[in-house]
Amino acid sequence: MGWQRGRSSWWDSVGSRDSAGGTEPDARFTFANERTFLAWSRTALALVVAGLAIVQLLPPFPGVPWGRHIIGTPLIVLGSAVAVISYLEWQSNQHALRRREPLTRSRLPRMLAVAITVIGLAAAALALFSAVSR
């Protein structure tokens, strides 16, 4: 029965409202935190779908058979990272709201900007390389 108790206590800690400590924040703050999480989750899903579409639907780059994977795979990985980090940030924001502490600055905007820039430059280099080697 030990494993069962361990399992249920893990599940309780995932969903419990009271384990967080502090006091219940204004519902509007909770709603706003939730909307931010949902917006990042949609961004994550869009990144994954874009990566998948590049790998599966784009015609191959002439002369660069692995070119689609170079662009698409990082987008898919980025999407899953954004999905997980947005949940962790929702959690830490909710904890801070309960304790009336200032919210920590989100790491996601910088992460997304850097990753999109790098992937975009790689895509430009790939397109040029493919056109030259043709």
Added chain:
Amino acid sequence: MMAPADDIEDADPGLARERTELAWTRTAISFAALGGVLLKSHPYAGVPILAVSAVIWELGRLARAPGAGYAQPRHLLLITVAVTGVSLAALMLSLLGSGSGGLR
């Protein structure tokens, strides 16, 4: 006579509630669009994604319900798990799959 609130939501938090329900609805539609696109070519992936979309839609209606406004980590975790699952499936498909000749 009551002084008007600085922020209209101080008087009525219903707008926050409504915006949140709409955000859930947008998320559900995002999943539904992906599921619908995959339905023809990959029904084994499209059907579960459409099912997840329906669940997310219902969770959004819960956000609207009276007494809502408490953190619901399990509801949000469902979204994270769904996006991560789609991402893993996409990664497997793109790395192991033969890769098509492109859209014609």
